[in-house]
Amino acid sequence: MKWLKGLLAIVLGLPLLILFIALFALFLENKSTSYLKIKDHPEWENQSWCIRHVNIIPMNQDTVLLDQDLIIEDGIITAIGSNLEAKNLKVIDGGGAYLSPGLIDMHMHLWDRHELGLYLANGVTSVRSLLGMPFHLQVKDEIEAAEILGPDFYTSSPQLSGPEDGDPLKKPVSSPEETRALIQDYQNQGYDFIKTYNLLEKDCFDAAIAECEKLKIPLIAHPSFKVDYEYHMQPGISSVEHTEDIFQQALDYQYDREKLDLVIADYAQSQQAHCPTLTVFFNLSEIYRLQEDFLKREQNHYINPFIEFAAGDYERHIAHLEADSSAGDRIWKQHQFHLKIVKKLHEAGAFIICGTDAGIVGTAAGYSIHHELEFYRQCGMTNYEALRTATWNPSKVHPQFKDCGSIAIGMKANFILSSQNPLEQISSLEKPIWVMQKGRKLEAKSLSEFEAKAHDRSNFIATAVRVLKYMFWDK
Template sequence: MKKWLKRIGWGLISLLLLTAIAIVVVLKLDKKKTSYLRIQNTSDSFVIKNVNLVPMTGDTILYRQDVLVENGFISVIAPDLSLGTSKIVNGTGKFLSPGLADMHVHVWDDYELGLYLAKGVTSLRNMWGMPFHLRMKERINRNEIYAPLFFTASPKLTGPEDEGIDKKRVKDPKDGRRLVAKYKEQGYDYIKTYAGLPKDIFDAIKTEALAQNISLASHPSFEVSYDYHFSKPIKAIEHTEDVVQQALKYEDDSLMLAMTLEHYAQTEIGHTPTLTVFHKISEIIEKESALLSEESIGHINPAFLELGSHDDYNRWTSTKLYDSLVGERILKQHQQHLKIVKKMNDAGVILLAGTDSGISYAVPGFGIHEELGFYKEAGLTNYEVLKTATVNPSSIYEELSNTGTLEVGKLANFVLTSENPLENLKTLHAPEKVFIKGLILDSDRLTKLQEKAFKRNNYWATTIRLAEGLLFQ
């Protein structure tokens, strides 16, 4: 008997060892496949000559300017600079705008970092944090890889009764305080609060977050009133759909909406609409299998496509079988979202462009242009639309304060386009060049970043990182 137990023990040890070796090999191979993101050549200084600036300090264009970039920052903006040996980037006839921020994303791998850059996104706020995101942030901050500025929320904190493997259930107020301190120490930039937090635990999380000097990014909790979220240290409230579902209780309540907008404006708490991911429900219901064959779907992480996106597809296509009006209701709510976003903008609410890309069929990089298109459809001017992805994030978050406008002293995070985005937003879909911390990505490199992310084969590497996140959140 002892001999058999010994054999079983050695068998388990061997199996664990082989599993560990397999995990290391899979992750190393995945890292090798994304070696194209490694930063090799840098430029200490250069001048973008004769370019038209979209400064985003106002609804204006500064024509035929020169921009001197030194050590990753704008040092001079003036017409006709003469600087001798500096590298020249010809901007004649082109338009230079601040890089875009997507303030609600779910990043699954390094490929997506390149994909975001290819679509002009130079700042990201990741909204479901895991250990691999902390390692990703360290590599980005060490300037090892081409990537947008990267900030990550913690795992999603929810109440003890809110089930789901993607959520960190908080047992009681003491546990909430412990987790806030833990996540701050680990290096997360924000605490993510979720839909099932009861008031006593939420209060404890708020108190500890204030003590730890870390802000909250809140998916509204349905265990408290919507108004509860208008207090420090919450800096942003996510999802216009929750204004409809929680604040308005699915009614067209103009008085309650006006009160909600007033609270937003008075507290200067940002709002992230994420219209793109909600609209994907309409696309699933309308297009069904045709959606799955669209080319852009090839840019979604293959593991999440199977483990997450297909669940959404099955849910809504099966709902349609017994509820023929579901598509009509979802589309009607989307139209309500558009009206609310317009009223928010008119009321002075600080809108933060965010897409929920990486979830459902919202495609990383592509999603920001869908999102901005919805704001345009809602009735915002092009300047107002661009503010949501440039100026507004920098006004809410101190860590983004050196981005969002083209001014001396700001980070050299730009997009160069052939047309004026204040006249044609679609020109931002395919930038000719992207600049990130003063590094120049030309059109050939941008194309490569997009191509490398297409139908990538990293299912198991992603699954390993996801499993780590669920086990050690």
């Protein structure tokens, strides 16, 4: 019977061992991100300043306000002008550098707290998380309570999809009643938005739009293949994601210019917000072009290790390339077509908001927004027009963003100070002199530390625990 007792001890002890490993991994990760704790950095406590001698890029108009002063009190701009009284505030000499609003990434996915620092290091001071899980509500609460430093963080619910969607990260719904109940639950839990996905049936989609309007919670749509594309132009939907889905859903994978013109006209007439996420598809095309060298790219060192492993994007697409040597050319052609679509949208006066899909397919948090803005410039936008998609435009989509995206009295003190005028040299935003988040001044030394701490981080197990908990335990 000794062997039976030994086996029983193993069977009973294994779950406890797994639980211990999981809790210890989470403890180590929390410790490794302690550099974001505000209480440990007295220099981040102050949120009131007088900034002198800066050239302001307000972004609510295409201009530069030369040699200005700003008064910031408790993280809010209270005065802009010349030779303002400092009111016993600490003074920052801007030295004639350029002050512009912090950038906003309207489509990203957060896997760990390290990524919060990466966003700030790249001048991204507000984000819209679009694959919600309970971990994000915890992060949101920590940022709002000033426990940790991070961009203004707003998150969607888990993604609502149809019952045939086998992705364990999605939440399948099979009836309007189930859809409405889930949306009510998500709002009560504290999610800022509802996110729908590509296999949501029309009756459930209708119910989702009606319930979101009733509860006054915004709905964000990854286009569903279960409805016509023009269905997404209705005002009950706050924004429509992914230019690639114009090609895949609206055009049915065809380079159909007449159908495209109809889609462009729908966007221009409805003024529906469109979030292109060109960067993530470009990175997918880079797998085909670079193959093994794709994994050696510098930005891959800033991707969450569990997500990079679990998603299997590289292995899947390399297998596709090995089975079909022409696949790379097709993917590159599709990326080029995405650029043409955004160019047409812009020329037609469509309303575009900047989003990158950071967090998947080798798309690194923070860095990706600079790539996205460069793609918009390739689509014919001026620097001002491109920057507007990541500042002023998002402030018009959701009430959560109404007090950011421009430099004006009453707005949050979310800034980037750059050595050059970004309206002339947009790349100057990639290396800020400093970043300000709700009045907290983050020097270049801190920004570099955020990058270093996130480089090749070892939180594989901790992320796996969170994701698996969400998949098999959380509602």
